[in-house]
Amino acid sequence: MATKNAPSTTQRTTALKALPAKILAADKEPSNPRWRQWRQSGYCRLWMAVVLTMNIEPPKKSIHLEAMLSAEKYQEYKDRKFVAIRQYGKRLPSHKHHATGEQHGEKYVSLPDMLMFAQEMGWDDLEPMTQGITGQAAKQSSLTTAQTNDVLHTAELNPTLKGERYSLVRSGALLELLGQWALDGGRIPNDCIRAGALNFSWLAKQVNTVIAKKASANGKATFSGFGVDVTRKEFGKAQQELDDYFRE
Numbered sequence: 295m296a297t298k299n300a301p302s303t304t305q306r307t308t309a310l311k312a313l314p315a316k317i318l319a320a321d322k323e324p325s326n327p328r329w330r331q332w333r334q335s336g337y338c339r340l341w342m343a344v345v346l347t348m349n350i351e352p353p354k355k356s357i358h359l360e361a362m363l364s365a366e367k368y369q370e371y372k373d374r375k376f377v378a379i380r381q382y383g384k385r386l387p388s389h390k391h392h393a394t395g396e397q398h399g400e401k402y403v404s405l406p407d408m409l410m411f412a413q414e415m416g417w418d419d420l421e422p423m424t425q426g427i428t429g430q431a432a433k434q435s436s437l438t439t440a441q442t443n444d445v446l447h448t449a450e451l452n453p454t455l456k457g458e459r460y461s462l463v464r465s466g467a468l469l470e471l472l473g474q475w476a477l478d479g480g481r482i483p484n485d486c487i488r489a490g491a492l493n494f495s496w497l498a499k500q501v502n503t504v505i506a507k508k509a510s511a512n513g514k515a516t517f518s519g520f521g522v523d524v525t526r527k528e529f530g531k532a533q534q535e536l537d538d539y540f541r542e
Contacts, residue, residue, distance in 0.1 A: 324350045324362050329426030332405060337391060340382065341399035343408040344375045349422040356399065375399060377415060378408075384531070386411045387523055410521055414460050464525055467504040468497075492533075498526035 327346055332338070342352040345359070348371060353362060360368050378386055379398040391402035409427050412420055475482055485496045505520050 324367075326422070327351045327426060329422075333427055333429065335405070337389065337402050337404055339399065340378055340401050340403050341375055343403050343405060344371060344378055346405070346426075347374060347408065347412045347417055347420060347423055349419065374412075374417060378403075378411070381411065384527070385414065385524070387527070407521070407524075410524060414524075460520065461528065463505065464501060464520070464528060467501045467508070470504055471500055492529075494526045494529045495522075498522045498529060501525055 326349060328351060332346060338346075338352075341356045345352040348367065350363075350367075353359060359371060363371065382388055382398065382401060382403075386403060387407045389402050389404055389407075405427050409420070409423055412423070486493055488496070499522055502520055502522050502525055
């Protein structure tokens with residue numbers, strides 16, 4: 295027999311839906327990502343990709359994150375998302391997708407692109423994502439604790455050891471390429487020019503070939519962070535910056 299004035303099933307369901315997401319997700323602990331699924335998927339929403347850089351399985355909705363994470367982790371997520379949104383379509387390549395949303399965080403990104411972007415930005419603890427997305431285990435460091443502290447201290451003093459260092463490596467590879475052409479008689483290959491302008495796509499491939507050879511010569515099996523598309527876009531941005539700088 296039903297208790298008098300007891301809420302109906304419909305009323306209870308409505309009340310449950312009205313509960314704040316913070317309460318509904320309070321008992322949900324962060325778990326490690328299902329990397330095999332994410333690797334096969336290849337793409338996801340920007341906010342989810344940011345969560346994956348922290349080695350956390352994204353919830354169904356971003357509104358649940360604050361309740362899932364500690365205050366420190368949630369702030370780290372917000373900081374990373376802020377940077378990713380500002381660089382979307384620039385250092386972080388944009389992608390068209392049928393399920394993309396209107397909000398910035400709902401845009402779609404390639405997970406390999408997000409990994410390379412995170413590495414360029416110098417974000418911490420990317421080893422799980424590197425292994426999860428590439429399927430390759432990160433190399434174990436042979437540095438002692440003292441050596442590791444020295445490296446971290448140097449990185450704090452010299453920001454070029456983070457994102458800017460990738461740009462320097464690309465510039466070094468480009469200079470080496472120009473040097474090779476100069477020694478070969480000073481003739482630039484025809485493929486380097488298209489429609490009266492530099493062919494950045496072709497040039498980026500040549501630069502990445504130089505980087506790959508340099509990595510191989512030094513015993514490096516991988517050289518993540520130097521995708522051809524990222525290199526091509528950086529060349530275009532550098533040329534644009536040359537024009538814009540002196541117009542300001």
